[in-house]
Amino acid sequence: MLSNDDNETLCRVGKGTPMGELFRRFWLPALLTSELPVPDSGPRRLRLLGEDLVAFRDSQGRVGIIAAHCPHKLAPLYFGRNEEGGLRCIYHGWKFDVTGQCVEIPNLPASFNVAALKQKAAITGYPTREAGGFVWVYMGPRDREPQMPGFEWTAVPPEQNHVARWLQRTNWAQGMEGEIDSSHISFLHREFDPVSWGNKALVKVTAPIPPGTRDAAPVMTIRETPYGLVYGARRNNDSGDYLWRVTQWFVPMYSMIPNGEYPRSGRAWVPVDDHNVMVFNYTYRADRPFTTEEWSYLEAGPSFPPPKEPVAVELDDGYVIDTWVPLARKSNDYQLDRERQKKVNFSGISTVTDQDRALQENMPSGFGLGPGRIVDRSREMLVPSDAPVITARRILIKMAKDLQKGIEPSQPHDGKLYAPLSMSALAPQAEFDDFLAAWPAGRARVEAGDGTS
Ligand code: FES
Ligand SMILES: [Fe+2]
Numbered sequence: 001m002l003s004n005d006d007n008e009t010l011c012r013v014g015k016g017t018p019m020g021e022l023f024r025r026f027w028l029p030a031l032l033t034s035e036l037p038v039p040d041s042g043p044r045r046l047r048l049l050g051e052d053l054v055a056f057r058d059s060q061g062r063v064g065i066i067a068a069h070c071p072h073k074l075a076p077l078y079f080g081r082n083e084e085g086g087l088r089c090i091y092h093g094w095k096f097d098v099t100g101q102c103v104e105i106p107n108l109p110a111s112f113n114v115a116a117l118k119q120k121a122a123i124t125g126y127p128t129r130e131a132g133g134f135v136w137v138y139m140g141p142r143d144r145e146p147q148m149p150g151f152e153w154t155a156v157p158p159e160q161n162h163v164a165r166w167l168q169r170t171n172w173a174q175g176m177e178g179e180i181d182s183s184h185i186s187f188l189h190r191e192f193d194p195v196s197w198g199n200k201a202l203v204k205v206t207a208p209i210p211p212g213t214r215d216a217a218p219v220m221t222i223r224e225t226p227y228g229l230v231y232g233a234r235r236n237n238d239s240g241d242y243l244w245r246v247t248q249w250f251v252p253m254y255s256m257i258p259n260g261e262y263p264r265s266g267r268a269w270v271p272v273d274d275h276n277v278m279v280f281n282y283t284y285r286a287d288r289p290f291t292t293e294e295w296s297y298l299e300a301g302p303s304f305p306p307p308k309e310p311v312a313v314e315l316d317d318g319y320v321i322d323t324w325v326p327l328a329r330k331s332n333d334y335q336l337d338r339e340r341q342k343k344v345n346f347s348g349i350s351t352v353t354d355q356d357r358a359l360q361e362n363m364p365s366g367f368g369l370g371p372g373r374i375v376d377r378s379r380e381m382l383v384p385s386d387a388p389v390i391t392a393r394r395i396l397i398k399m400a401k402d403l404q405k406g407i408e409p410s411q412p413h414d415g416k417l418y419a420p421l422s423m424s425a426l427a428p429q430a431e432f433d434d435f436l437a438a439w440p441a442g443r444a445r446v447e448a449g450d451g452t453s
Contacts, residue, residue, distance in 0.1 A: 002377035002393060007366075009397050011171045011374045013271040014050040018400035023049055023252055024140035025403070025412045027148050029268050029280040030065055030128070031055055031135050032163055035322075040082045044322045045312070049139060050273040051124070052319055054078050056098075059085045063130065064098025065137045067123040068319075071102075078320075100125025132156075133163035134280060146412030149250070150419050153264070153284040161284035162298040164305035166324040167313055168279055170360050171374045172253065172271035173393075175279065178356045179255035179267060180247060180392055182233040183385035186216040188355050190346040215243070221432035222387050226410075227251065227417040228395065231388050232432040233258075239426055244435050246423040249392055251399065251411050258424035262287050265304055266422075275316060275373040278323065279353075281305050306351045316369060326354055334358035 002010065013020040028048065035044050036057040043056040045068065052068035054077045070077055070089040077096070081088040086103050088095040095104035102121035105114055127145060129136045132154035138145055148154065153161050168175050178184070215235035222231040228251045237243040245258035253269040265283040272278050281304045290298070301307040308324040315321060328334040334349050334357065341348025347355045366376025382390060399409050411417055429435040 001380045001382060004366075004376075004378055006393075006397050007374070007377045009400055010173050010377075010393055011367075012274050013172065014274065018404050019396070020049055021140075022396070022400045022403050022409065023271065025144065025146060025409055026140075026252060027129065027136045027138050027146055027412075028270050029134040029165075029278075030137040030270070032165060033130050033133055033135055033158075036063060036135065043078050043080065043082055043087060045076075045078045045320055047272045047276075047315065047319060047321050048137065049271055051139070053124075053126075053137075054087070055128075055135060056082050056087050058082070058087075058098050062098045063128045063135050064096075064100070064125060065128050065135070066096055066098070066100040066125040069123075070094055070096075071121045071123055094121065096123060096125075098125060098128075132282065133158060133161050144408070144412075147415035149254070150415035150417070151254070151282075152286055152419065152421065153266075153282045156284055156286050157289070159289040159295075160286065161282055162290065162295065163283075164281045164301070164308075164324070166279050166281075166305055166308050166326055167272070167321075168277050168357055168361065169275070169330070169373070170277060170357075170363075171275060172269050172277040174360050174363065174375055175277050175356075176253045176255075176269040177389045177392070178360060179257075179269075180229075180231070180249045180388040181386070182218055182220065182231070182245065182247065182388070183216070185245075186218075186235075188347055188359070189352055192344060192346075218245075218385065220385060220387055222391060223432075224391065224395065225420075226414075227420065228411075229388060229391055230420070232435065234430070234432070234435075237426060241426040241428050242430065242435075244423070244425055244427055244429075244432075247388075248420055248422055249388065250418055251409070252396060254418070256420070256422040258422045260424045263290075264422060267304070272321070273315070275369050301351075303352050306353045306357075326351075326357065328354040328358070330361055 009018050013023055030046060030048060031044055039057055039059050039061050041057055043054045046053045046055055053065050054068045055065045057063050068076060072094050073091055075089050075091040077087050077089055079090050081090060086095045086097045093106040097103050100123040102118040105118055108114055127138045129148060131148060218233035218235045220231055220233055228249045230248050233245045235243045247258050248256040256266040262285040263283050268280040270278045283298060306326040308326045311325045312320050312322055334354050336348045338348055349355045349358055362371045363375045365371055365373045367374040427435050429438055
């Protein structure tokens, strides 16, 4: 459980809040590179950490993420003309470049001091980068611009990294916590016969839940690391060896899902505002490009990402963002099928991530806006298998409170911390340390990212 004060610290991400300021110390995925395919293509509406923004690629190919509204009469810049090096508001023609600088005010008399007004009319514009199929944004103090996180997937060619994003209608922490909740795999994601489920030839494409996860009471060993935490979940397995699944969580909100080989995958949980989160998924191979068949399978979205559609979504206060929404959603019970629940899998919901979302979007809210938004964590009854969640919360709340005291986080300035890779393997070792020692470069790879796979 968490006190209401700590829950507020964990969940609220607006400007000036402790967690909001902590997130503003990191580069964050903002949208997919492919959403801004060519210079002067259509802008995209975003909300990040509670701030309404618009992203566009200018005539030189530079990406801008700037305030969503024109400072003249507050018209939405989304409807603007993206032309000749900037985004022009279609109400009265004011124009802004990728930095938010106002570069033209065409509706003024010749006698007017245009230069002074242009300076005054500058709007928020955040630094951006492109890597790993995402456009990244940095929303913090200019003199503290961090390094990019050195994830392996940010450095592979585009044909080796399948990326996607979709909207989840919960607070960011509610979704992120599912990534480090090893115990739920044995229940929520259980397939009664995983081999006969789906296309056998392609099961490996998305690193499926291995059969050995049926042992519902994993023995957990958890370690705090400079990047966040790593834990090993040890399960009994029919083979006689243990099934080890080693998962990383990187501050503030990245996961690396256990897999012994490529493809590897994980997710970043980027807060839209206090009540919504954008899930950024990466499934990549560092060893070779995906085949056409594998790529089509990932695009069809049978697992991560889920089947989804591109939609302009009206958020709770009426602001609209451009995103994707899974086809299984609250209004259709996440396509729950009770027959499937009896015969095929534990949940009755077909797609792994939809299984998570069905539960996370329907937990009772303690703090307005209805189910799933900010859960009242003072009502929880946590048990030992929740240790990674408890630890991650503690780490984040401490970092956020430290920052309020002027103690800056070190992780944003050390991209190498994000190099470690997850693992999963059958092995005879009963102790986490012995398991890591037996694996080639095991400890180095999962804790510091020095090894190879
Ligand atoms: S509202 Fe944008 S130019 Fe007037
Ligand atoms: Fe899950």
